[in-house]
Structures are given as structure tokens and as C-alpha cells.
Amino acid sequence: MKLLAASVAVLLAAIAPAFAADPPGKKVFDRQCVYCHGPAIDAPGTRQLARTRGNDKALLTERKDLGKEYVQYVVRHGLKSMPAFAPADLSDADLKALAEFLGR
Amino acid sequence: MTAPLPPGVSAEAMAGTLEHFRRIVGAEWMFTGEKVESYHDPYPIANDDTRFKAHAAVAPSSVEQVQEIVKAANASGVPLWPVSRGKNFAYGGAAPVLSGSVVLDMSRMNRILEVNEKFGYALVEPGVSYFDLYDYIQSKGLKLWLDVPDPGWGSVMGNALDHGVGYTPYGDHFMMQCGLEAVLANGEVVRTGMGAMPGNNTWQLFKYGFGPYVDGIFSQSNFGIVTKMGIWLMPDPGGYRPYMITFEREEDIEQVVEIVRPLRLANVIQNAATIRSLVLDAAIFSTRSQYTSEKGPISASVARKIMDDQQIGMWNFCGALYGPPAITDALWTVIRDSFAKIPGAKFYFPEDRKRRPDTLIHRADTMRGIPKLTEFGFLNWAGGGGHIGFSPVSPTTGADAIKQYRMVSSRVREAGFDYSGLMAIGFRELHHVTVIVYDKTSAEERARLDKLFRQLVAEAAAEGYGEYRTHIAYMDAIAGTYRWNDNALMKMHQTIKDALDPKGILAPGKSGIWPKHLRGGGNA
Numbered sequence: 279m280k281l282l283a284a285s286v287a288v289l290l291a292a293i294a295p296a297f298a299a300d301p302p303g304k305k306v307f308d309r310q311c312v313y314c315h316g317p318a319i320d321a322p323g324t325r326q327l328a329r330t331r332g333n334d335k336a337l338l339t340e341r342k343d344l345g346k347e348y349v350q351y352v353v354r355h356g357l358k359s360m361p362a363f364a365p366a367d368l369s370d371a372d373l374k375a376l377a378e379f380l381g382r
Numbered sequence: 383m384t385a386p387l388p389p390g391v392s393a394e395a396m397a398g399t400l401e402h403f404r405r406i407v408g409a410e411w412m413f414t415g416e417k418v419e420s421y422h423d424p425y426p427i428a429n430d431d432t433r434f435k436a437h438a439a440v441a442p443s444s445v446e447q448v449q450e451i452v453k454a455a456n457a458s459g460v461p462l463w464p465v466s467r468g469k470n471f472a473y474g475g476a477a478p479v480l481s482g483s484v485v486l487d488m489s490r491m492n493r494i495l496e497v498n499e500k501f502g503y504a505l506v507e508p509g510v511s512y513f514d515l516y517d518y519i520q521s522k523g524l525k526l527w528l529d530v531p532d533p534g535w536g537s538v539m540g541n542a543l544d545h546g547v548g549y550t551p552y553g554d555h556f557m558m559q560c561g562l563e564a565v566l567a568n569g570e571v572v573r574t575g576m577g578a579m580p581g582n583n584t585w586q587l588f589k590y591g592f593g594p595y596v597d598g599i600f601s602q603s604n605f606g607i608v609t610k611m612g613i614w615l616m617p618d619p620g621g622y623r624p625y626m627i628t629f630e631r632e633e634d635i636e637q638v639v640e641i642v643r644p645l646r647l648a649n650v651i652q653n654a655a656t657i658r659s660l661v662l663d664a665a666i667f668s669t670r671s672q673y674t675s676e677k678g679p680i681s682a683s684v685a686r687k688i689m690d691d692q693q694i695g696m697w698n699f700c701g702a703l704y705g706p707p708a709i710t711d712a713l714w715t716v717i718r719d720s721f722a723k724i725p726g727a728k729f730y731f732p733e734d735r736k737r738r739p740d741t742l743i744h745r746a747d748t749m750r751g752i753p754k755l756t757e758f759g760f761l762n763w764a765g766g767g768g769h770i771g772f773s774p775v776s777p778t779t780g781a782d783a784i785k786q787y788r789m790v791s792s793r794v795r796e797a798g799f800d801y802s803g804l805m806a807i808g809f810r811e812l813h814h815v816t817v818i819v820y821d822k823t824s825a826e827e828r829a830r831l832d833k834l835f836r837q838l839v840a841e842a843a844a845e846g847y848g849e850y851r852t853h854i855a856y857m858d859a860i861a862g863t864y865r866w867n868d869n870a871l872m873k874m875h876q877t878i879k880d881a882l883d884p885k886g887i888l889a890p891g892k893s894g895i896w897p898k899h900l901r902g903g904g905n906a
Contacts, residue, residue, distance in 0.1 A: 313513070313534065313755040320667070320739040322759035329669065329762070354420050359758065359767030361424035361475060364468055365417055366441035366489040369410075 303379020306372045307339065310363065315339075323360065338380055346381030350374075385418065385437045388461050388482030388890075389900065396437060396482075399458040403440045403484070406450045411441040411490070421468065421485045423477040425768040427832050427855050429825050434477040434854055436463065439485035445609045449569040451486065452607070455887045456567060462486045463889050464607045466508035466540030469533065472769050472817075473544070474854030479891030480900070486607065495610065496586075499524045502615045503560065503586040508539045508608065512753035525618040527751040529553055529654075534753025539611040543601045545851055547806055547813065549749045550616055551704060553654020554808065558614040561585040562597055564606035567883035572606070586612035602851070603875075604889035605882050616751070619704035623714070623731065624746035628695030630726035635697055635787055636780035639805070639812070641720050642699075643778040646807055650716050653749060654807060655701035661802040662817060663698050663741045664688045665763035666756065670800070679795040694741060695728070702749040760802065766821025770831065772838050773815045774847035778807065786814045789841060794818060797834040813850055839863065854891075861894020876901070 307315075314323030315338045328336035335341060350373055356362035368376075387396055404412040413421075414437075421436045428434065442448050455462050463483040468476030476485055492509030497519060504515060512534040519526050529548035531541055542555035552558050561575045575591035576584045589595065599605050629638060638657060645651040661680070664673075673691075674684045689695060699721070703710035721727050735742050744756050761767050772790065776782040783805060791801035794816065803816040818834070821827045835856060839849065843863035852860050864871055875895045879886070886897020 309513075314758065320744055320754075320756040320759070322666075322756060322762070325667070325759060326762045354417070356420075356424050359761035361469075361471055362420035362422070364420040364439065364476060364487060364489070365413055366411065366439070366487040367467065 301379050302372075302375040303377070306368070306376040307379060310368055310372075311338070311376070314360070326359070341380070342382055344381050346377040349377040349381045385414065386432060386435050386481040387437060388480055391458070391460055391482065395458050396460060399454055399460040400438055400440075400484070402454040402458075403438075403451055406447050406454070407440055407442050411443070413439040413441070418485075421476040421487070423474050423854070425472060425475070425770065425822055427768075427770065427828050427835070427853065429828055429832075433481060434474065434479065435481045436476075436478050436485045437482045439476075439487050441487040441490050443490045445491075445563070445565065445571060448486070448488075448491075448565045448607055448609060449571065452565055452567060452887070453569040455484070456569070456885055459885055459887065460484055461887050461890050462607075464488065466537030466543070467511060467535070469511075469536040470540060470544060471533065472771050473852065477854060479854045479857060479889070483890065488607075488609075491609065494518050497522070497524060497526065497615070498586070499526055501587060502526060502617050503612055504538070504615055505561075505586055505610060505612050506538050507610060508537055510538050511535050512538060512541075516751070516753050519615075526615040527552075527618060528615060528753065529555065529558070530748060530751050530753045531555075532748065532757035533755055535755065538613055539608060542611065542613060543608060545602060547654055547808075548751070549654050549656065549700075549745075550702075550751055551652050551654070552614065552616045553806075555613070556598075556601055559597065559611060560587065560589050560614055561612040562600060562608050563610035564600050564608045566606050567885070567888050571609070573610075574600075586614075599878065602893045604892040604895055605878060607888065621706045621710055622702060622704055622750055623710050624700070624702040624742065624749050625714070625717075626730045626742040626745070627699040627701075627721050628689075628693075628728045628730070629697040629699070629724060630689075630695055632696050632787070633784065634724055634726075635805070636784040637724050638697060638699060638721070638780075639778060639783040640780035641723070642807055645717065645720060646778065646809060650713055651701055651807065652704050652713070653702050655699065656807065657805040658698045658700060658741075659801060659803045660685055660688060660694060660696050660698075661763070661800045662760060662804055663694050664692055665760035665802060665819070666741065666744065667739050667759055668692070669762055670764055678798055679800050692741070693730075693735065693737060695726075698741065700742065700745045700749065702746070760817065761819060763802070763819050764800070764821070766819075766823055766827070768820040768822030768828075768831075770818050770820070770835065770853055771815050771851075772818065772835060773813050773849050773851055774842045775850050776812050776814060776847055778810060778812050783812060783814075785845070786812075786842075786847065789845070790814065790816050790838060793834060793838055793841070797830055799831075799834075857891060858894045 324336045353363050421439050461483040463478035464486040465476045467489050488508035491507040493507045495505040497504045512530045529550040529552040531546050542559045546555050547553050561577045563573045574597050576582045794801045806813040820831050839859050849860045
């Protein structure tokens with residue numbers, strides 16, 4: 279019985295991350311950013327970052343060098359071909375969550 | 383930079399009005415100072431930094447709040463610039479024609495009020511994007527298809543009201559509009575068509591109701607603020623086969639369009655198909671620096687290199703067949719045999735395309751109403767990120783198509799830009815959309831583009847070609863070309879404007895229509 283309980287505990291621990299809720303910022307990313315900056319082969323933001331910064335910096339969700347304030351600044355002001363996102367479309371609260379998700 | 387004030391409005395009056403707005407929507411949804419920067423035109427052309435700048439922005443969440451805002455604006459004379467989602471990029475985005483206006487951002491009014499599978503329509507608020515509506519339809523498993531423009535983040539309503547187009551058989555978005563609700567400048571709410579009858583159940587089924595048909599006066603206009611709109615949706619056609627036909631030579635456009643006209647009129651070509659230029663298609667997935675380091679427009683040898691590399695032509699006809707195989711097979715036979723008369727024509731289905739990413743694979747999504755942002759890849763063609771569309775309308779004839787192409791492409795190239803364009807096929811006309819990609823950080827390039835654009839407008843008008851839609855910087859110029867009979871149409875617009883909005887608080891300058899106190903030019 280003890281063995282069974284221990285096995286269940288190990289199993290639960292193993293699968294727990296899969297059931298953990300996505301961080302709020304991921305939800306914002308998936309709604310607002312993924313079409314340009316997602317992993318799809320034709321995502322224009324990802325393709326342009328691959329050209330200008332290299333493949334290792336193409337996907338925003340895998341970047342380790344983005345500051346939270348930088349994320350917030352770019353979203354509100356735009357960068358090159360990327361337009362700014364207005365606060366009625368992407369609220370301050372959502373932007374903060376996005377910065378937490380993408381920024382380091 | 384100090385926030386600009388509109389003509390005739392004091393700083394005190396503006397402050398008082400903004401305070402009133404703040405009480406209506408809550409402080410969280412009233413934007414001033416640095417937050418207004420996100421409402422600037424992301425692709426500016428003017429080198430005068432005082433133009434097209436909003437003073438503030440306010441974001442209501444309900445029709446009632448819109449009514450209250452309009453009444454407050456009417457009391458103080460503060461002009462409003464309504465936007466559905468503010469994503470009308472290349473046409474000014476959310477930026478107002480008149481500096482000092484307050485942007486009325488309706489992004490928060492984003493309810494999908496109804497999607498009716500039985501009759502094929504949706505009733506939406508201004509803030510509903512193509513992504514939103516698509517996701518809703520998919521989540522409910524409804525057998526309905528959207529028609530989408532290239533950027534999927536735009537407003538379903540805003541795009542239709544600005545006469546935007548897509549690529550399915552429902553490609554003329556305003557043609558598919560049925561019934562709307564608008565807040566007038568005095569705060570009154572009206573419903574058009576059958577919506578004017580209490581208890582009626584055909585608001586989204588029959589456009590005209592009884593009496594004058596007025597929906598059109600709320601499109602590309604400043605006569606009211608549209609708060610609800612019906613849009614017809616295509617039933618799942620039960621089969622789908624996208625295709626691409628490539629043509630080798632620039633001059634082929636003449637014969638291609640001659641073949642297109644009877645096929646489109648007879649609905650053999652079922653959708654709002656496009657004939658796309660080499661650079662437009664190449665630019666989506668590549669940059670010019672991958673092919674040349676030469677300055678100025680690409681040479682013939684570079685063009686050949688791109689064509690070979692990407693399996694595309696000097697012109698690329700992207701179309702699709704909709705329906706069960708028995709129908710699409712028959713239509714394809716006629717289409718294929720018609721275009722096979724053009725030497726060098728090549729025919730492709732998606733399974734014939736091996737390169738990834740690929741133009742046809744991408745267009746296949748768009749032509750079945752899947753919203754995306756992929757097309758924005760072309761902004762990276764030359765670096766710098768700016769773009770604008772010059773879009774004259776012409777009859778669907780080969781003679782007009784080649785004349786248009788030569789007129790526009792020669793001027794564009796003389797100005798040092800690559801020609802990148804498409805001919806969007808309507809039932810009886812072509813929208814010749816030339817997309818000029820420029821370096822928005824270069825004042826010299828912006829000045830060169832401005833000169834070019836004004837020249838294009840004037841030369842097109844001299845040949846009888848008028849633009850269907852434009853950037854906020856050119857609304858006066860283009861309105862001025864629709865001047866038959868001593869500007870009779872503009873005079874009528876002004877009469878309506880004065881009657882519906884006597885204080886001129888709604889979108890001054892939209893489509894060249896100015897309120898009485900601002901007429902005479904120089905206000906933009």
C-alpha cells in the first residue's frame with residue numbers, strides 16, 4: 279500500500295507541471311503577439327529577428343536578454359515595422375503580465 | 383512634446399472636457415501624456431511633427447458611454463476621432479486628420495452579439511477583430527467561413543466601413559454589410575434598414591428596409607459613430623482548392639486581365655482573386671538584400687533570379703475554387719484552358735509547391751478566411767518598416783491594367799522605390815493597389831515619397847482614375863479629384879455634415895469632409 283501511495287505521489291509530482299496554469303503573460307502573448315512572434319514558419323516578426331539578430335534570438339519566448347521595461351517600451355511605442363499597441367487594446371495590467379512573461 | 387489643441391478649443395475647455403470624459407469611462411480608460419503616443423501614425427510620411435497628433439484618447443465600453451462622450455464633446459466643441467480598433471495601418475492607424483482631436487477608441491466594445499449559422503451572418507461591435515470572430519466560429523464548430531483582409535488584427539466593422547477587401551467570394555466587405563447602429567453627433571442612436579422597426583427579425587437579412595438606404599453614408603465618413611454592424615458570412619462551401627498561375631513577362635498583365643474579366647463576370651472565377659507582382663510576393667518571405675546590394679529598383683536580372691528561386695512569376699494570379707469537386711473540377715478546366723493561351727503560364731496547386739514558406743501555401747489560408755499577419759513580412763523588404771498604399775480603381779480591361787501599371791511603376795521606380803503591387807479583382811473593376819515600402823526613419827525618403835504620392839494622385843486623376851481609400855495625409859487631395867460639376871458631391875457631403883454634426887465634432891477632415899468652421903484648407 280505504501281509503495282502504491284509513493285508511486286502515486288511520484289506520478290502526481292511528474293505531471294503537476296503539465297496541469298499548472300499558464301502564466302497570465304502567456305495568455306496575453308498568445309492573443310496579441312503570437313501571430314508575428316510565434317514559432318510558425320511564416321511569422322514575420324520571428325523571421326525578421328532571425329535575419330537581424332540570429333536564429334537563437336528569433337523567438338521572443340526563448341530570449342533570455344529582454345528586460346521587462348524594454349518589453350513595455352517597445353509594445354507602447356512600436357519598433358521599426360511593428361506598430362505600437364494602445365492601452366485600450368492591451369491594458370497596462372496585461373502589459374505588465376506580458377513583460378513578466380517575456381522579460382528577465 | 384506638448385499635446386496639441388484643436389483650433390478654437392482653449393486649454394481650459396479641453397481640460398474640462400477630458401475631466402468629463404474621465405467621469406464617463408473611469409480614469410483607467412482616459413489616456414493623456416505619453417500614453418497618447420501609441421495612437422500616433424506608426425508609418426508617418428509628413429516631416430512636420432505637429433501633424434496628425436491626437437491630444438488624448440478615451441475608450442468607452444458601451445453605447446451609452448459613447449452617447450455621453452458625444453454630448454460632452456458637442457457642449458465644448460472638442461473634436462473626436464473615432465476608431466474601431468485603430469489598426470488601419472498604412473492609412474494612418476488611429477491617428478486623426480486634425481491634430482488636437484481626441485481619439486475615441488472603441489477597442490473595448492468587442493462583443494460578438496450574434497453569429498447565425500442558419501442564415502450566415504454575424505452582428506458585431508467595433509472592437510471585434512478578425513481573430514476574435516474566427517476563434518469564436520471555430521470554438522463553436524460553426525460551418526461558416528470568414529472573409530479576411532491580410533492583417534487579421536483589424537476590426538471586422540472598421541475594415542468594412544473603410545471599404546476594405548478580402549479574398550473569398552465575400553471579398554467586398556461593405557457589400558456584405560447588412561444593418562448597422564450609429565450614434566449621431568447629438569447623441570441619438572439610430573438603427574438602419576430593418577433595424578428601424580421595433581420587433582423586426584430581419585435586420586441582418588435585408589439591407590434596405592423602407593425609404594432611403596443610408597448605410598453608405600456611415601462608411602468612409604464622419605456623419606456618425608457606428609456601434610454595431612451586421613456582416614454576412616459564407617457557408618462552408620463543402621470543398622476548397624486554391625491555385626496559383628504565374629506569368630513570365632511584365633506585359634502579360636494586359637492579356638491576363640482580358641482573360642479575367644469574362645471569367646469573373648460569369649463567376650467562373652468565384653473569389654476576389656488577385657494578380658500580384660513579383661516584388662510583393664517575394665517580399666513576404668525574403669529581403670532585397672538576399673538578392674542584390676544595388677541601390678534603386680531591382681534590375682531585370684535580379685528579377686529573374688528571384689523568379690527562379692521562389693518559383694513565382696513577374697505576375698502571380700492567386701485564386702481559389704469553392705464547392706464540391708464536381709463544381710470545382712469543371713470551373714478549373716475552364717480557368718486552366720483560358721490562361722494556357724498565355725505563353726509561359728505555369729499552373730500550381732499547393733501540393734506542387736516545395737519551398738517553405740511559400741506564397742501559395744500562405745495565400746491558401748487567406749483565401750479560405752483564416753486571419754493572419756504573415757503579409758506584413760513585406761515591410762522588411764528594404765528595411766525601415768514604412769508602407770503606404772496607392773490604390774486607383776480602373777475598369778477590368780487589359781488596356782487599363784497595362785496603362786495603370788506603366789504609369790505607376792515608372793513613377794515609383796523614378797523615385798527610387800521598387801514597384802510592389804497587386805490588382806484586386808472586383809466584379810467589374812480592378813483596385814490597383816501599389817504598396818510602397820519606405821524607410822520611415824529617413825526624412826529624405828519620406829519627403830520623396832510624399833512628392834511621389836501627390837504626383838501619382840494627380841496623374842491618375844488626369845487619366846480618370848480615382849483612389850478608393852487613402853492615408854489621412856491625402857484625404858483632401860483625393861477628395862479634390864472627385865470634383866465633377868463644380869464639386870457637387872462634396873457640397874452634398876458638406877450639407878449632410880452641417881445637418882447631422884453642426885458643431886463639427888466628429889472626425890473633422892475624414893475623407894476631405896470638414897465642418898463649416900474649418901473649411902478652406904490648412905487645418906490638417
